[in-house]
Amino acid sequence: MGVLVWGIPALLWGVLVWGMPLPVQEIVFKNFYTAFLSVRVQRPGPSGSRRWVTSLRDLCLMPCPHTEQGAQDYFSLHRNQMLCDMDQVTAVRFILRQPSPVWLQFSIEELQIFPPGQKSPQKDFPSWLSQLTPPEQPASLHGLPDPEKVSTEVQQMWVLTEVIRTRQAAARIGRFDVSSTILLRASAWLHCQGSLPEGLLLAGWGFGVSL
Amino acid sequence: MLDPDSGLSLTIARIVQRLKGSSLHSQLERQARVSLHKPEIKLESLKEDIKDFLKTSGWEKKLQNAVYSHLSVFPSPCHPAAPPEHMKEPLAYMRKAQGSWEKRILKSLNSMCTELGIPLAQKRPASEQKELLNKWNEMGTDEPDLSLFRPVYAPKDFLEVLMNLRNPNYENGDQPSFRNHLGLIQVPLKVKDIPELKEDFTELGLNIGQLGIDDSAQVPPEFFENEHVRVGQKVLAEQDSAAAQQYVRQGCPTALRADLWALILNISNQPEDILYYEQLKSNVIQHNLLVDSLIYKDVKLTASNDDYYFVFEDYLYQVLLCFSRDTSVLEHFTYSSATPPKSYIRGKLGMEEYAVFYPPNGVIPFHGFSMYVAPLCFLYHEPSKLYQIFREMYVRFFFRLHSISSHPSGIVSLCLLFETLLQTHLPQLFYHLREIGAQPLRISFKWMVRAFSGYLATDQLLLLWDRILGYNSLEILAVLAAAVFAFRAVNLMEVTSLAAAEAVLADLSTLKVMPLLQIFLFATVT
Numbered sequence: 001m002g003v004l005v006w007g008i009p010a011l012l013w014g015v016l017v018w019g020m021p022l023p024v025q026e027i028v029f030k031n032f033y034t035a036f037l038s039v040r041v042q043r044p045g046p047s048g049s050r051r052w053v054t055s056l057r058d059l060c061l062m063p064c065p066h067t068e069q070g071a072q073d074y075f076s077l078h079r080n081q082m083l084c085d086m087d088q089v090t091a092v093r094f095i096l097r098q099p100s101p102v103w104l105q106f107s108i109e110e111l112q113i114f115p116p117g118q119k120s121p122q123k124d125f126p127s128w129l130s131q132l133t134p135p136e137q138p139a140s141l142h143g144l145p146d147p148e149k150v151s152t153e154v155q156q157m158w159v160l161t162e163v164i165r166t167r168q169a170a171a172r173i174g175r176f177d178v179s180s181t182i183l184l185r186a187s188a189w190l191h192c193q194g195s196l197p198e199g200l201l202l203a204g205w206g207f208g209v210s211l
Numbered sequence: 212m213l214d215p216d217s218g219l220s221l222t223i224a225r226i227v228q229r230l231k232g233s234s235l236h237s238q239l240e241r242q243a244r245v246s247l248h249k250p251e252i253k254l255e256s257l258k259e260d261i262k263d264f265l266k267t268s269g270w271e272k273k274l275q276n277a278v279y280s281h282l283s284v285f286p287s288p289c290h291p292a293a294p295p296e297h298m299k300e301p302l303a304y305m306r307k308a309q310g311s312w313e314k315r316i317l318k319s320l321n322s323m324c325t326e327l328g329i330p331l332a333q334k335r336p337a338s339e340q341k342e343l344l345n346k347w348n349e350m351g352t353d354e355p356d357l358s359l360f361r362p363v364y365a366p367k368d369f370l371e372v373l374m375n376l377r378n379p380n381y382e383n384g385d386q387p388s389f390r391n392h393l394g395l396i397q398v399p400l401k402v403k404d405i406p407e408l409k410e411d412f413t414e415l416g417l418n419i420g421q422l423g424i425d426d427s428a429q430v431p432p433e434f435f436e437n438e439h440v441r442v443g444q445k446v447l448a449e450q451d452s453a454a455a456q457q458y459v460r461q462g463c464p465t466a467l468r469a470d471l472w473a474l475i476l477n478i479s480n481q482p483e484d485i486l487y488y489e490q491l492k493s494n495v496i497q498h499n500l501l502v503d504s505l506i507y508k509d510v511k512l513t514a515s516n517d518d519y520y521f522v523f524e525d526y527l528y529q530v531l532l533c534f535s536r537d538t539s540v541l542e543h544f545t546y547s548s549a550t551p552p553k554s555y556i557r558g559k560l561g562m563e564e565y566a567v568f569y570p571p572n573g574v575i576p577f578h579g580f581s582m583y584v585a586p587l588c589f590l591y592h593e594p595s596k597l598y599q600i601f602r603e604m605y606v607r608f609f610f611r612l613h614s615i616s617s618h619p620s621g622i623v624s625l626c627l628l629f630e631t632l633l634q635t636h637l638p639q640l641f642y643h644l645r646e647i648g649a650q651p652l653r654i655s656f657k658w659m660v661r662a663f664s665g666y667l668a669t670d671q672l673l674l675l676w677d678r679i680l681g682y683n684s685l686e687i688l689a690v691l692a693a694a695v696f697a698f699r700a701v702n703l704m705e706v707t708s709l710a711a712a713e714a715v716l717a718d719l720s721t722l723k724v725m726p727l728l729q730i731f732l733f734a735t736v737t
Contacts (some may be wrong), residue, residue, distance in 0.1 A: 028292050033380055067401035068378070068617055072301050074290035102399065104380050110292070149404070155638040159393055162642055 012096040012106065016113070017042075021088035025116040027077040033106035034096040035065035039077065041084065042091035050090060055082040058097070065100040079116075221288055226281050234483055235277050242270055269450065276452040280477035283456075283683050284607055286546050300548035300616050304378055305398075305623075309548045309615040312372050316575055317552050319363050324501060327359055331554055331569055332500045340496050347492070351515070351524035357508045362578035366660040369577075369613060370395070370653070373623055376615065393645060394630030395652045400617055402628040405636070408690060409732055412682065414460040415725075417733050422462025423674040423725030436464075443467045452477055460681035462674055462725070469590040475680050476603040480596045488595035491533035494571075498536075502570045506531045510581045519669050523588035527581050530598050534605075540572035543606040548616035549573075574610070579657075582664040583609045586672050608685055612660050620685040625659050626652055628689040633696055636735060640700050649709035654716050655692040662688060663719075671724045678728075691724060694731035698722070 012034075021044055036058045045051040056077060062070040079086040092113070098106040230236055243261050246252055246268075252260045265271050289298045300306045324331060335343065346353065374395045377383055381399055383391065391397065403411065415421065420435035430436075439461065446458045447470055455474040463471050473479070495503075510527045514520040520527075534540070544551055551573025559565035584601050591597035611620045618624065633651055634641045644651050658666050662685070663675055678687050696703065699715055706712045 028290075030292070064401050067399050068302060069401045072303060074293040074297065076290065076292070102382055104382055112292070149406070155635050158638060159634070159642050159645075 011098075013093060014096075015091060015093045016111075017091040019090070021090050023116050024086040024089050024092070024113055025079050026114045027092075028074070028110075028112045028114070029108045030074050030110040031061045031070060031072060032109050033062070033071045033103045034098055034108055035060070035062040035100065035106075036097040037061055037108070038095040038097070039082070040093040040095065041082075041086065041089045042093075043084075043088050044090065052093070053084045055084045055086065057083065065098060066102055074110075222282075225285075225288065226278055229281060230274075230277060233277070234481070235273060239265065239270055239274065242268065272450050276450070276474075276477050279452045295545075298546060299544070299550075300618075302378075302617050305376075305615055305617050306548060308372070308376050310550070312369075312615060313550060313552065315372075316363055320501070320552075320575060323360070323363075329501055329504075332498055335497060335499050339499075343496050347496075347529065349525055350528040351510075355504070355507060357504055357511065360504050360508045362509060362512070363505065363575055365578040366657045369622075369660065370656045373615065373626060376623065392627070392630065393634060393641070394627070395650050396623065396627045396630060398617075398623060398627070400624050400627050402619075402624055402631050403686065405632070405732065405735075408686070411684075412678075412687070412690075412728075412732060414681075415678070415729055415732060417729060420461060421725050421729070422464065422677075423671070423723065424729065426462075440464045440467070443471065447471065447474065450474065456681055456683070458681075459677045463677050465670075465673075468673060468677070472590065472680060473596070473600060476600060476607070478596065478599045478603055480593070480599060484599055485595045488533065488598055491536050491598075492529075494536040495532045500535060500570055502535050502576060503532060505576050506535065506581070509576055509578060513579055513665065514581045514585045517585070517665055520582075520585040520588070520665070523585055526588045526594065526597060527584055529594050530584050530601055531576070531581060533598055534602060535570045535572055535574070535576075537572045537602065538568070540574060540602060540606060541568060543610055544573060547610050547614055548618075548621075549610065549614040574605075577613060579661050579665070582661045586664050586669060586676065589669055589673070607683075608679060609662065611685060612662060622660065625685060625689040626656065628686060629655055629659070629692045632690065632693040636693070636731075637697055637700055640696065640703055643704055644712060647707050647709070647712075649706070649712040651696055653709065654713055655696070658692055658695075658719070659688045663691065666719045667722065667724060668720045671722065675724050687728070690731060691728055694727040695719060695722065697731055697735070698727055 024041070027039070037056065038054065038058055039056040040052050041055045042050050042052050059075075059077070061073070061075060094108065096106060096108065242265065246261055246264045249264065252264065265274075286298065289301075293301075296306060300309065343350075374397075376396070376398050378398055383397060409416075413419075420439060422436070422439065425435040426432070443458060443464050444467065446454045447467060452475055455471050459471055459475065478484075506528070510524060510531070514527055515524050541551055551568040552575065553566045554569035555562065556565040556567070583605065584597075587597055587601055587604070591600055608620070611618060612622050612625075614621070615623060630641075630652055641651065662679070663672055666672075667675065675687065675691065679685060695716065702715045703712055706715060
């Protein structure tokens with residue numbers, strides 16, 4: 001699985017695995033330029049097998065992915081926000097998406113997972129920044145933006161063409177450059193702190209580049 | 212499934228905690244105790260009766276206003292896992308930039324100190340104290356030699372810093388690409404576009420009455436003005452901050468402005484406030500600070516030379532000198548990206564227990580700082596009230612105009628908003644000015660940093676500040692700056708140099724603020 005946007009990976013995933021099934025109450029982390037977060041959890045299925053279940057789909061962390069809003073904010077995910085039962089979790093997979101190509105790296109940091117009863121810093125505290133998972137909607141076929149808005153934004157393009165014309169150089173616009181960002185992005189890392197159950201293992205943290 | 216109630220409860224807990232230490236709390240308590248002697252308070256329904264009493268006697272309104280004021284000033288609490296600096300500024304690179312800018316200011320201040328051989332602070336000899344006390348109301352007559360002092364920085368220096376601000380995680384190529392902004396500001400903050408601004412500033416719409424437009428000589432006052440004044444009087448009689456804030460969005464009648472602003476800012480000038488001001492005054496008289504000379508110099512260079520404000524020179528010294536001693540201003544650093552500078556007692560350098568904030572309020576004045584106070588002198592003649600209004604305006608708004616932050620009212624966002632508005636709505640003009648080396652922000656930056664004080668005619672400036680208070684936001688400054696460019700677009704298209712462009716925009720004192728804003732926001736075809 002993986003998505004390429006203009007030659008730059010737009011999707012990363014990381015997996016946290018621990019040996020025995022444990023309940024999860026809350027996940028706290030600091031965002032670093034991730035626009036959307038999905039969480040899948042592994043749970044024991046029938047006859048001892050383990051199944052991956054989606055527990056959170058495309059939570060929007062950056063309302064406008066090209067700009068800074070929410071880019072370095074702290075977030076909490078509560079079990080009551082999850083789409084599935086979080087009682088018997090053996091592994092969690094975080095799937096990070098960033099459709100905007102302007103950021104060199106994206107990741108989540110200071111990840112903490114709290115079992116029920118453990119005092120998170122959130123005690124008596126609301127989930128300010130966590131938001132409801134949006135209901136799943138089929139991809140909109142009427143997704144064309146407001147033409148008026150486009151026309152105002154197109155001015156930037158117009159100036160660019162002017163700039164290039166006046167310089168009379170075969171300047172690269174740089175849009176389709178496959179740059180070293182892929183390597184940079186591969187170094188996206190996951191930072192774990194105390195409070196995780198014992199036997200935790202950082203199993204894999206990769207990025208998708210296949211089309 | 213979320214629990215918004217607990218979010219609310221934490222905000223409530225914070226407000227309660229804060230109000231508990233205030234004089235309002237003890238006043239309420241005293242009133243409740245006094246009310247026990249009243250015949251209408253029955254023992255069996257004590258709680259309800261006291262509540263009713265507080266409501267009918269107007270104390271409940273005072274409490275409401277205090278809560279509302281707290282909500283307007285303090286940002287909603289941030290995530291509990293976030294460190295305190297996250298509340299000051301969520302973006303790490305902005306915090307770093309602000310930190311190094313502060314270091315630069317301090318270095319400049321220290322080097323001036325060393326050069327001139329003047330200590331940061333010293334006690335005045337008794338004779339000097341007496342002299343200062345005697346001429347407290349005419350400090351402007353004093354002509355100390357300040358030729359060696361220079362302002363620590365000017366808006367131009369600050370603009371250079373903002374221009375070099377970069378997000379290290381953003382792809383900033385040297386080649387022009389869709390990722391680079393064409394203006395001077397290169398940080399990818401979210402700024403509003405015209406449709407969003409229209410929605411925010413609905414009350415400035417074409418079909419809504421405005422002071423600054425509908426009170427002109429051509430419009431008979433019975434259409435709008437008379438009714439608006441009547442409503443204003445009613446709002447004042449009700450003593451409701453929130454209602455006053457909504458009301459001033461359409462402008463304040465001149466006669467009611469002072470009271471309405473005080474109501475919005477929840478300034479009542481109680482005896483204890485006057486006492487506090489007197490204490491600050493005695494602090495000024497006892498000690499001489501290096502920043503005093505900077506304040507003198509600034510007033511002499513700016514307000515004293517201004518046709519509108521030179522008469523207020525003495526007021527400005529009083530307010531600004533007291534402001535520099537006011538440690539209650541330090542509280543705003545919990546939500547400002549700036550950090551107050553520290554100095555150490557002589558010989559104890561680096562020892563935290565001997566560190567003090569310098570100046571005591573933590574704010575180092577820059578060239579033009581006194582212009583934040585000057586327009587308020589038109590409204591308030593009592594120094595202690597003038598002082599409190601200014602302090603409240605500063606901790607709500609003005610500090611954002613000279614610190615690096617990502618806040619929508621912060622100067623970085625305002626600059627970007629200005630450039631984006633101009634570029635999307637007047638692309639030809641923007642391109643032309645850019646090509647001749649007259650980046651529009653180079654001209655408009657000083658307007659915005661001073662919130663247009665000293666550039667507009669005072670009546671127009673006060674109409675503009677009405678809207679700042681009404682919307683609790685400084686974004687209107689950027690909109691006005693863009694509107695001024697739009698208004699002078701034809702002339703600006705003719706110029707061929709930065710100096711010529713500056714000349715076209717040198718005099719804004721004839722502009723009418725409200726029509727410009729209205730046309731730019733609501734009557735421009737996009």
